[in-house]
Amino acid sequence: MFFDLNIQGSGLENNIKMARQASSYGWDHINFSYNQNDFKQALTLKDELHENLDDIIDFDFTLEIESKNINEIRKTANNFRSRASCISVVGGDLKVNRAVVENSKIDVLSRPYLNRYDAGLNHVLSKEAVNNNVAIELCFKDLLKTYLAPRAKVISNFRDIYALHAKFNFPLILSSRAESVFDIKTPQDFVSVFSQTGLAHEDIEKSFKTAFDILRFNEDRDKMILKGVRRVDDEA
């Protein structure tokens, strides 16, 4: 099963084009991501998208919070928790990275290395990510849109994150962050690129499973009373 939790959502027509392209290349599920300002508007497209894409591909919406204010991130996550199948926060700022991996209401820390000279993660943040079940997201687009020295630096940051992942085993997800049909590749190409940068095939497979697990976990999140305790409806 090939899951992509971060395809940049835009208008209805572009979303349909990208979804059709992703389906024809073999993706099973995609999430259109919108930032906190556009998310409510995006939810109104859901019915029309279902009409057009029902037999083609599974889709859902990701809330992508982009802010450097930790309180704003916390409030936005709490506000949209019940409406978004996945909440991710764009990283890069050390305070934001730290606050996100400590918040179990957030699913994904996206691109902790963004605009940095290092990976943006260390052993302390890695342990927090494991404890709070926050996934770290690496984006294919960061490799695609850079070249020469910047691309080498992105690959170097990826490798640092792979090393921490191998030691601490925090959830890792891979996504395309595609903006148009030009950025969508076949899942096999996607796997090849990450395997060439040094990620093991088992870890890549596990990353798709992690994406699936995030969506499944969030379906039942409102029934969670405590971590590990869930209200069930069936009377057995």
Next chain:
Amino acid sequence: MRLKVLPPTLRKNSRYLTVDIKITSPISKDDLVTIIWDACIRFKGECETSNFYLWVMKFYDLEKTDDYYHYKAIVRCQRGFVEEVRSSLALVNRHEGRKISMTVVGLSGTIKSSQKYI
């Protein structure tokens, strides 16, 4: 005088990749050859690319949509280096200022069987 053809045991084994190409302006087969070689040399370097045994076998001009020109091609590479070639092609983003996207949609051992992906 031409060289005598190598016996099968001494020949390199090939794999044929069916490549899906989208670009915002028209290209020829020669342009594609340049794009593929540049992509491989840029991502994997000169020394590694020398193992790839690259050759564009066939080039198909399929359609023109509102957003892009759509082509497909069958590209030969050496067995054992498929992942390297795939990743290099997937990372092509621009060619002479034009947006381009390349992705491998099929992998076969013969040209004939790779044509089913066209």
